[in-house]
Amino acid sequence: MPGRTPRTVVITGASGGIGRATARRLADRGDRLVLLARGAAGLAAVADEVTRAGGTALPIQVDVADRDELEAAAARAEDELGPIDVWINNAFTSVFAPFTRVDPAEFRRVTEVSYLGYAYGTRAALDRMLPRDRGTIVQVGSALAYRGIPLQSAYCGAKHAIQGFTEALRCELLHEHSRVRVTMVQLPAVNTPQFGWVRSRLPRHAQPVPPIFQPEVAARAIEYAADHPRRREYWAGGSTVATLLANAVVPGLLDRYLAHTGYDSQQTDQPRDPRDPGNLWKPLDAEVDHGAHGGFDERAHRRTPQLWASQHHGLLALGALALAGAAAAAGHTLRRG
Template sequence: MTQVVVVTGASGGIGRAVTRKFAERGAKLALIARGEKGLEAAAAEVQEAGGTALVLPLDVADHEAVEAAVARVEDELGPIDVWVNVAFTAVFSRFWHVSPEEYKRATEVSYLGYVYSTMAVLKPMMERDRGTIVHVGSALAYRGIPLQTAYCGSKHAIQGFHEALRCELIHEKSNVHVTMVQMPAVNTPQFSWVLSRLPDHAQPVPPIYQPEVAAKAVLFAADHPKRREYWVGASTVGTLIGDKFIPGLLDQYLGWKGFSSQQTGRRKDPDQPHNLWDPADGPDGRDFGAHGAFDDRATANAPQLWFSHHHKTLIGAGAAMVAGALVVVGRRMAR
């Protein structure tokens, strides 16, 4: 059966890569973002891959627009099977250089955008008692880093919102599922279009993964939504484990290295666009696509992802091996 899928932030980065992956399945896709150039290009890719595209240019911080979008999708494409929350914006800056208005805006898009979207689509999903919502998260949902207080705060908030909502759905014995995918550093255009007050061009903290790695993880999560969350990349695993056991040491390390590791060493273009208030691909802008400026440094492989997706099989195989070894030892001891 053809899936109906909605992706927010579909015009670029992870959202753009996710739309391509679903399109390869022949899905009917509703594409949400503010940037019309990026949305039009994404829609063309969807159709070329064999999917159906409905373009919905809107701001996820506008809850009324999101509710109207849900109604339109269900009317034109059919009942929504999967909703993927990706849209965000951010400010690269020391906290005390961010204005209250900028902080509010970043939070409204990056956190409340997830809340409003989930709130709108959850109503028809619960009425049908089926559907899946995937939150694209980050290792920064657990571990805050300098220069990204608004983004880290939003990801932490999404994590808490996700956990609480999941508990409520379990209580209701609902067949609607929510899951979250915690991402590593990804080579997306965000580092060329978020508001930045850094002297040098911003970069993801290495190691850097291509957006297709993230998209593959999102599709797997959509197909297996009963699991509460997925970790993508060995760096995410290391960060989350490290934050659990040595958070104070990580504070010291990030205070020392967290500024330089997020900058390329090349001066930032003074005319670089930013998408805090308006889409970067505005009247004089361009389609940024899925990839950022770090193709030469990003990897398209994440071996950890295979282990994450097959953890039950591996645990079962390990348990069987241990049980077999115990049987052999027991027999030897009985001789």
């Protein structure tokens, strides 16, 4: 991007899905990208894409559940690419199953990756950003940060925890008058390889709850949040907005609706292969690269007008006030006439 200074950006979960799409988008801007993930093949592939697009790639194999590994990766990033400007927490794992069929060790593993991985990544970023009094942290969230759904208790718990953790941290940064920014992006269902990766005990193949969006939609939202971190939160997708509003207004009704629809809406008509181990303990892109997209390209949307609305809510509010003013003036004129 002409006239723009490249940034050093860390992306966790960079080898596939949303992280992969975000890396591609930021590479087009010429950013220096620190790519963190477990899978060697996926990391090698995304690093090659970044380089070919004009960015700088530093791929590092990391399990984000390991605090020491993340700290070492952050130190290496600054040694080789310079001060970290943006840290994007995105890596996660999950188990598709009713809570009573999730082993305690599995629940703990999901929590360590999908929640503590964010906390550890945030700490590694803050330890470097706070002394400089600058930097941005983007937490990749979900509508499930506010609204739990059946069959994903561990994942929903992690996303709720990230939401609360981020709110507490934001207050602390404001108290300290810090210029380090932290923002969160709440996403809809996205067509990523995760639905073939995560551990599942469902009878049929897992799927994102429609409507489904391509990972490039999420990448655009994350890029914008990184560029405009003063906003505390961004919502991407009309389904995200509808879910969060319904949960705020009629949560009990939403409980019953999800109890009725939540099982079928998260499964396709195809039976699941019971031999599939999932990626809970080992990456599935260690030897084979799976890219950014899952198996739902034909059903996934490439854009959402709501994302523009979320990014320009101030402009929309001014427009609404202008319309209200015009309507009031017209009414006053009619009454006088």
